[in-house]
Amino acid sequence: MKLSVLDQSVSLAGSSEDAAIRDTLELAQHCEALGYHRFWLSEHHSLPTIVGSAPEVLMAAIAARTRHIRIGSAGVMLPHYAALKVAEQFRVLEALAPGRIDLGVGRAPGGDMRTARALNPQAPTAADHFPEQVLDLQAWVSGQPHHGIVAHPRPPRMEHDRWQRVPELWVLGSSDYGARLAAQYGLPYAFAYFFMDGLGVEQALGLYRALYQPSARHPKPQATVCVWALAADSEAEARHHALSRDRWRADRARGVLGPLQAPELIAAGGFSAEDAPTVEASRRKAFVGDPRQVADKLRALAEELQLDELxxxxxxxxPAVRxxxxxxxxxxxxLRAPAV
Structure with a gap:
């Protein structure tokens, strides 16, 4: 079983947002030393909680601080951008960290529509062109001439493995749409289990595998899911620290967003009757507990969904708890880090 990481540069009450970015860099080095397979970064805009707004910039910084962990976006919200520019950015990243770059792309705005329009004035209809953008990106990120255009720097010619120096393209999603598109194009697929509390995961992965069209790089389907998990030395300690996310989810359900709060303050204040259903629903799907409890739940999920990576x-x-x-x-x- 491979384990990988998704980090979102979450802002913390009592700290600064730029500290969250620096903590992401330190966490990447920490997880590489522990033997994690990938370190992925999300893209969100104009949110006071998740302040990782430029995954490609963070990826470059992580590439300079690590040696073997794969580094990726989870993801670039492609409708905001021109596919050629994204391909150029990731060709540069590939030159900085050869053979270690993942390019996860999504169709969602990663924020509200007002912010999406500020990023791309064509935002209301931009997502309609997502399938064509992915096709363009596939060609350009591999260094092939496409529409008479090349995304530089091009990869070297590799005799034994022509994909070794090409970023691995992933389709991200939380619905059947991404699963169908990834299957049609023969691409790996990652389902946002943590975002949906697992809702629809069996159907999405089933469709992906049933409809999969083999590609040169990926003759067989390759899927993973991203889950939210927190382990601590005891179950009680883990549940205490998970209060921060419980509070955030309850607040989000009421349209209130902000930095992550300290669990001590949340424990002192408790939750209202209005918040209770949201908190209980979240806890039922959470992977929270001591190390054995969380690991057993993760293994059971991987077996149920036929996955070899989470x-x-x-x-x-x-940050020390994380x-x-x-x-x-x-x-x-x-887990074991590769020998250097």
Missing amino acids: VINTWAHD RNSYRLLAREFD
Whole structure:
């Protein structure tokens, strides 16, 4: 079983937003040393909680600080941008970290529509062109001439593996749409389990596998899901630290967004009767507990969905708690960093 990481540069109450960006860099180095397979970064805009707005910039910084972990976007919200520019950015990233770059793309705006229009004035209809953009991106990111245009720098000619120096393109989604598109184009697919609390995952993965059209790089379907998980030395400690996310989800349901709050303050204040249904629903789907409890739940999910890789997203108000959670899971799954 491979474990990977999705980090979102979450802002913390009592700290600055730029500190969240620096913590992402430190977490990437920490997870590489633990033996995680990939380190992915999300893209969100004009949100006071998730402040990772430029994954390609963070990827370059992580590439300079790591040696073997794969680095990726999860993802670039493609309708905001020209496919050629994205391909150029990722060809440069590939030159900086050869053989380690993933390019996950999504169709969602990663924010509200007012912000989407500020990023791209054609936002109301831009998502309609997502399938053509993915096709263009496939060609350009591989260094092929396409429409008479080349995305530089081009990869070197590789005799034994022509894909070795080409970023791996993933389609991200939380519905059947992304699953069908990934299957049609013969691309890997990642389902945002944490975003939907698992709703629709069986149908999406079933469609992806049933409709999959083999491609030169991916003759067989390759899928993963991203889950939210938090492990601590005891179940009680894990549930205490998970209060920060419980509070955030309850607030989000009421349209209130802000930095992640300290669990001590949340425990003192408790939750209202209005918040209780949201919190209880979230906890039923959460992977929270001591290391063995969380690992057992993750293994059961992977077996149920026939997966050999899971991507873990963890929020905690204390960065040390987050690092410890990844460390505990790495130990439970016997992860090993490659020899340098």
